[in-house]
Amino acid sequence: MQSASVILPLSIKKQSMNEIILNIYLVITNGLVVEFRAIAYEMEGGDETKINFLKSKAKDDYEKAFNFDAPVNSNGKFMPYKKFSKLEKRGRQFELFEEIFSNYKVPQNPLICVTPVLDGKILSGE
Numbered sequence: 001m002q003s004a005s006v007i008l009p010l011s012i013k014k015q016s017m018n019e020i021i022l023n024i025y026l027v028i029t030n031g032l033v034v035e036f037r038a039i040a041y042e043m044e045g046g047d048e049t050k051i052n053f054l055k056s057k058a059k060d061d062y063e064k065a066f067n068f069d070a071p072v073n074s075n076g077k078f079m080p081y082k083k084f085s086k087l088e089k090r091g092r093q094f095e096l097f098e099e100i101f102s103n104y105k106v107p108q109n110p111l112i113c114v115t116p117v118l119d120g121k122i123l124s125g126e
Contacts, residue, residue: 018044020104022112023054023061024097027070029119032078036097037065037117040104047111054113058124062117068100 020040027035039061043050071079087093101110116123
């Protein structure tokens with residue numbers, strides 16, 4: 001498991017754009033993804049500025065972030081982190097965040113910062 005926030009911009013834009021950006025938390029307990037949390041900001045500036053902003057807020061945002069259900073299988077069991085990691089390696093983790101994206105009405109390919117929270121410890125790079 002990485003010990004830092006994962007930033008997932010799909011492309012780096014140099015020009016300033018006002019857009020909704022998200023801090024997303026992947027809450028992992030005993031090896032299972034049990035919850036997602038998210039908080040949104042509307043911000044102007046380049047992607048690097050936005051990424052730095054999200055990273056700087058990662059620890060403070062966790063407690064005030066909105067809770068979202070984590071995926072469960074047909075037996076109601078949470079997804080193992082290993083399965084999430086496999087999706088991430090294939091670039092498919094975004095599929096799990098669709099409810100979050102819909103809730104915040106973000107455009108396709110949003111700029112997000114995904115921070116793991118492992119057994120209650122926020123693993124951010126700050």
